[in-house]
Amino acid sequence: MATNWLQLISKLTFIKELRLHNALLEIPPPLLPLITRSAHLAILDLSGNYLDRPLTLLPWFSNFSSFLTSIDFSWNGIQGPIPHVFQDMVSLKHLDLSGNNLQGGIPKFFGNMSNLVHLDLNKNNLMGEFPQLVMNLSGPTQEKLEYLDLSGNSVSGSFSNISKFSSLRELKLRENLLNGTIPEGFLQLPYLLVLDLSSNQLTGPVPDLSLSSSLKQLSLDNNMFKEISLESFGCLSKLEDLWIGSNLLEDLKEAHMFNLSRLRILDLSLNSFLTLKFNPHRVPPFQLEYLSLRECKLEQQFPLCLKTQRQIVYIDISNVGISDIIPSWFGSIAPRLMYMNASSNQMYGAFPNFSFSTTISFKGSSLSHFHPIGTILDLSRNKISDNHFSGRIPALFGSLRSLSLLHLRNNNFSGEVPTSMGNCTMLRMIDLGENKLTGKIPAWIGHDYSQLQVLILRSNEFHDKVPSSLCKLACIQILDLSSNRISGAIPECVDNWNAMTGDIYYRPPTIMMGYKFPVGGRFYTLNYSYLESSYFMWKGKEVKHTKGLVNLIDLSNNNLEGKIPSVITKLVSLVGLNFSRNNLTGSILPSIGQLKELNFLDFSRNQLSGSVPTSLSDLSSLGVLNLSYNNLSGRIPQSKQALTFDELAYLGNSGLCGKPLNKSCPGDEARQNPSSSSDLNNAKNKGEPEDDTIITEGFYIAMGLGFIVGFWGIFGSVLFNKELRCALFKGFDSLTDFVYIRMELSKAYLLRHFQNQLALIKLPIMFRLSFSNTNIRASCMQVISPAAAPRNYLSSRSHLVGCLSYLGNFVIFLFSSPHGNFRKPLYSSHRNSHKVALLAG
Numbered sequence: 001m002a003t004n005w006l007q008l009i010s011k012l013t014f015i016k017e018l019r020l021h022n023a024l025l026e027i028p029p030p031l032l033p034l035i036t037r038s039a040h041l042a043i044l045d046l047s048g049n050y051l052d053r054p055l056t057l058l059p060w061f062s063n064f065s066s067f068l069t070s071i072d073f074s075w076n077g078i079q080g081p082i083p084h085v086f087q088d089m090v091s092l093k094h095l096d097l098s099g100n101n102l103q104g105g106i107p108k109f110f111g112n113m114s115n116l117v118h119l120d121l122n123k124n125n126l127m128g129e130f131p132q133l134v135m136n137l138s139g140p141t142q143e144k145l146e147y148l149d150l151s152g153n154s155v156s157g158s159f160s161n162i163s164k165f166s167s168l169r170e171l172k173l174r175e176n177l178l179n180g181t182i183p184e185g186f187l188q189l190p191y192l193l194v195l196d197l198s199s200n201q202l203t204g205p206v207p208d209l210s211l212s213s214s215l216k217q218l219s220l221d222n223n224m225f226k227e228i229s230l231e232s233f234g235c236l237s238k239l240e241d242l243w244i245g246s247n248l249l250e251d252l253k254e255a256h257m258f259n260l261s262r263l264r265i266l267d268l269s270l271n272s273f274l275t276l277k278f279n280p281h282r283v284p285p286f287q288l289e290y291l292s293l294r295e296c297k298l299e300q301q302f303p304l305c306l307k308t309q310r311q312i313v314y315i316d317i318s319n320v321g322i323s324d325i326i327p328s329w330f331g332s333i334a335p336r337l338m339y340m341n342a343s344s345n346q347m348y349g350a351f352p353n354f355s356f357s358t359t360i361s362f363k364g365s366s367l368s369h370f371h372p373i374g375t376i377l378d379l380s381r382n383k384i385s386d387n388h389f390s391g392r393i394p395a396l397f398g399s400l401r402s403l404s405l406l407h408l409r410n411n412n413f414s415g416e417v418p419t420s421m422g423n424c425t426m427l428r429m430i431d432l433g434e435n436k437l438t439g440k441i442p443a444w445i446g447h448d449y450s451q452l453q454v455l456i457l458r459s460n461e462f463h464d465k466v467p468s469s470l471c472k473l474a475c476i477q478i479l480d481l482s483s484n485r486i487s488g489a490i491p492e493c494v495d496n497w498n499a500m501t502g503d504i505y506y507r508p509p510t511i512m513m514g515y516k517f518p519v520g521g522r523f524y525t526l527n528y529s530y531l532e533s534s535y536f537m538w539k540g541k542e543v544k545h546t547k548g549l550v551n552l553i554d555l556s557n558n559n560l561e562g563k564i565p566s567v568i569t570k571l572v573s574l575v576g577l578n579f580s581r582n583n584l585t586g587s588i589l590p591s592i593g594q595l596k597e598l599n600f601l602d603f604s605r606n607q608l609s610g611s612v613p614t615s616l617s618d619l620s621s622l623g624v625l626n627l628s629y630n631n632l633s634g635r636i637p638q639s640k641q642a643l644t645f646d647e648l649a650y651l652g653n654s655g656l657c658g659k660p661l662n663k664s665c666p667g668d669e670a671r672q673n674p675s676s677s678s679d680l681n682n683a684k685n686k687g688e689p690e691d692d693t694i695i696t697e698g699f700y701i702a703m704g705l706g707f708i709v710g711f712w713g714i715f716g717s718v719l720f721n722k723e724l725r726c727a728l729f730k731g732f733d734s735l736t737d738f739v740y741i742r743m744e745l746s747k748a749y750l751l752r753h754f755q756n757q758l759a760l761i762k763l764p765i766m767f768r769l770s771f772s773n774t775n776i777r778a779s780c781m782q783v784i785s786p787a788a789a790p791r792n793y794l795s796s797r798s799h800l801v802g803c804l805s806y807l808g809n810f811v812i813f814l815f816s817s818p819h820g821n822f823r824k825p826l827y828s829s830h831r832n833s834h835k836v837a838l839l840a841g
Helices: 007-009 056-063 084-088 108-112 130-137 230-234 304-308 328-333 395-399 419-423 444-448 468-472 566-570 591-592 616-618 678-686 697-720 722-771 776-786 795-812 830-839
Strands: 018-019 041-047 071-072 094-096 101-104 118-120 125-129 145-150 153-157 170-172 177-180 194-196 201-205 217-219 224-226 240-241 265-267 289-294 314-316 339-341 374-380 403-407 429-430 434-439 454-455 460-466 478-480 485-489 512-519 523-527 535-536 541-544 551-556 559-562 575-580 600-602 624-626 631-636 655-657
Touching: 007 460, 056 084, 056 094, 125 265, 130 153, 265 535, 328 575, 419 444, 444 468, 485 575, 566 591, 697 722
Parallel strands: 018 041, 041 071, 071 094, 094 118, 101 125, 118 145, 125 153, 145 170, 153 177, 170 194, 177 201, 194 217, 201 224, 217 240, 240 265, 265 289, 289 314, 314 339, 339 374, 374 403, 403 429, 429 454, 434 460, 454 478, 460 485, 478 551, 485 559, 551 575, 575 600, 600 624, 631 655
Antiparallel strands: 512 523, 535 541
16 A cells, blocks of 8 residues: 555545555554544554554544544554553444553553443553452443453463453453462353463362353363362353363363263363263263363273264374273274374274275364364374284275374384375375384385375384385485385485485475364464474484474394495485494495584494595584494594594494504504603503403403302301301401400500610710719719818718719619609619619729
């Protein structure tokens, strides 16, 4: 529309409705056209245009017409609080501002909009406590309001009393932050048809809805409700859709469902504490089209309540604990079946003869808007076989011409793949892994499955060659044929797999499949990734595919022969490549470095020869490399990338040398530092053989047996024989006492010997120190020498006292202990006298 689209509208003299939904309107001019007259515009729809200044248009249109009764400005990117321009629109009945970026709360003037019937504010950023928002809507508005949608905001707080909005027919509060319990009497709405409280944090019992007998759609999923009132559900005879999955329900009796004769959708999934019991003699009063019991607890028997369901379109009974034979009547529920998931159970027996219809008709169905683009069948992780039956894949699967995803992995299916499966030309994923299928890989897979993205046939008993027709699978992204008995050469035409070549002109089809149909006033979308349930071997472990694509080829553990095709290097988007445990010959492609995205490469246990290509250094994303047990020779590339792998990546190639192997190459110069520990080890090991023939499996077995016999032969005898145990510990006590006594005696002997030696050392030291004093020595000489006669009595007496004092101190020192305590003489008087005489002389 031209830039003057408002100018054109302003010239219209009479207009009742203006609908410009998704009209790609241009930015309105800064100066809006002048309004000269008032039109009779009643309905205004400018939704989905994302105008630059949408709020500037509201005052203009309110002046343009005073008769506006319906305004739809949804999905226009309006930001900020709800504008007050609506305050003067007293005639407004319908207001839709959903899908914008409105913030704050609901203005109080909304409570005075006495004619407002429909208010849609979902998918905004409104905040605040729910009781306050309800209070702002109270007033004349509460008497006429029939539709209120606040879903997808950040409304918090406890649940408020809504009963005063007596005219409400639809109340939608999903995806908010409401919490706590819903008190009794807060939802007494006699005209209520739709109630959606899903994806909140509500707890306690399911609210009492006994006064809402007209309720058709009830969504309480993804909360924390714990119990259901039988009286409440017994009054909901008109209920059609019940979504109560992802809660904490513990008990649901069959009596809750007695009066739900119109029920068509029942979702009890992800109530892991919920145990369901069905009376096998009671026929359910309803005909379901959608049933999900995923991860509930059923009795081990197959649920007989399904026997009478003839309108079922979607059924999920995965991981419910069924351990029973599949009943023959189960095939009769499938004429309209579009999705079935019975995985992660323990079903057994022959697969029932399903009477699938070739065309799916929804004429006259309550799911008339259900537009499927494929069919999903998931029976993985069961035991669909029996010794008394053939256990073959039913040929009637071929009648599912719209089948898009087929999961039959981890069962015991046997026989060949039925040729009727070639009619399922819409298949994008086939997982038949871990069964007992035999025969050749069907050649028609390549001819008929042009959209196939995942083909998993591993761990079966397929034989013969890889059919060249598989090269026509241009969309293939995961090809797993490992652990079979396939022989022959790898086809030379694998470069036709466009999804792996990185062709910029090729775009693989979307991996998502969607089902949309209206439920509870909204379009309920079932999105299933074709790859979300695919399992494959990755780096030696079975992994489940998650988000994102993995380009993988796994042909390991077969009997393939010949050379690796040179065209394999054109698959530049490959992330994983596994050709291990085959009989491949020739050399590793020198151009292997072109696979830049490669993260996992395993060529181990083949008969490859030649050198390790230096282009491996270009694989910067390579995380796992295994070239072990081949006939490779020459020097291992010494690049930084190649040296990140340990010797296990190259083990079993006697001709290889260089790091990380502990084997030097011929012609290497001895330029390494001999003082380093690594060089010393290399020097020691230079003449040793490559493999250690002593440390073998038998060595570890002998070591374990020796430990058991040697240790437990002695310890076990002591542990279980009381007499031997007592004798052993008594002898141990005696030995301890003997050692203790000998240690104490030796200690005493050494102490006395040390004291004696110390006394002998102190004697000469005392004499020398004492006689160094001239006066004391002279006094003693005066007394001892007869020639020195005293001149008078006093002089002689003083010399005698001094000498005796010295001798007394010496005697005390001689006979004292090292600690100063007086003790007995250590030597005989004769021996001591002899030593004293020698020292005195």
